Amino acid sequence: MTKTSRIFVAGHRGLVGSAVVRELVAQGHTHILTRTRGELNLLNAEAVNGFFRAEKPEYVFISAAKVGGIHANNSQPATFLFENLQIQNHLIHAAYEVGVKKLLFLGSSCIYPKLAPQPLREEYLLTGSLEPTNEWYAIAKIAGIKLCQAYRRQYGCDFISAMPTNMYGANDNFDLETSHVLPALIRKFHEAKVAQSAQVVCWGTGQPYREFLYSDDLASAMVFLMHSYSEEGFINIGSGEEVTIAELAAVVQEVVGFQGTIVWDHSKPDGTPRKLMDSSRLAALGWKPRIDLGTGLKLAYQAFLQLPVMERK
Secondary structure (H helix, E strand, O other), X not given: OOOOOOEEEEOOOOHHHHHHHHHHHHOOOOOEEOOOOOOOOOOOHHXXXXXXXXXXXXXXXXOOXXXXXXXXXXXXXXXXXXXXXXXXHHHHHHHHHHOOOEEEEEOOHHHOOOOOXXXXXXXXXXXXXXXXXXXXXXXXXXXXXXXXHHHHHHHOOOEEEEEEOEEEOOOOOOOOOOOOHHXXXXXXXXXXXXXXXXXXXXXXXXXXXXXXXXXXXXXXXHHHHHHHOOOOOXXXXXXXXXXXXXXXXXXXXXXXXXXXXXXXXXXXXXXXXXXXXXXXXXXXXXXOOOOOHHHHHHHHHHHHHHOOHHHHO
């Protein structure tokens, strides 16, 4: 991938895609292709095929997906499974048809079994039952991994897959109905601070462990892999550090400056007890994250504050 290669970033307005664009620009790439949802509907196979034939991208980053937290996954199982299958199928097949040199498909750590040994190693895929609260999204992502592997085996395509841990950063989704835990906590504590509330109610027990990676670090890893990785097996991308949700909430509370108390609603689901990625394969290639959780949370909160009020919802 040279500085003048034609690079398509699918999902460039999202949390990950926008970070990939920033990373590519920072590295001096001059031919970055992007399309908004209004300009290119990834659910429309004909539209996707037409775009690939017209623009002829040489490299493709697939960061476009229908995403959400526990509530969204539980309440929209058909949407999460159908739309994610359609998006990735259309992009991967179109890339094959026009002869894309290399493609990186981005998955999710939810592909691993709910009770898989920790930390999560790549070989644990399909060794047990999935977490029920997000199995629809996970099944779609597993299908994406397998599709990349199938095109590599049958057609020799240089299609790779990467599985990131929980991500956060600029351009995150702060909608309490559909967001993941960290942006939801940022918004909850901010609104409680503004309203001078006495307490913030958080879902579950606070005991599950989670690992978090700042979006710009993920983008750095993705561009690194596009240059240096070319194998059928997918590869984990994580920070190597984990915290309980309760510990995370306490840090967010401090960063936001909320003075009240935290109450845990035990009637709400916790999700998977622990999710820590084993990123030793990536580390062995020479990549490591740059932004620690405390610094990243400050950056994420500043990005939230810069959003117009209506865009926070």
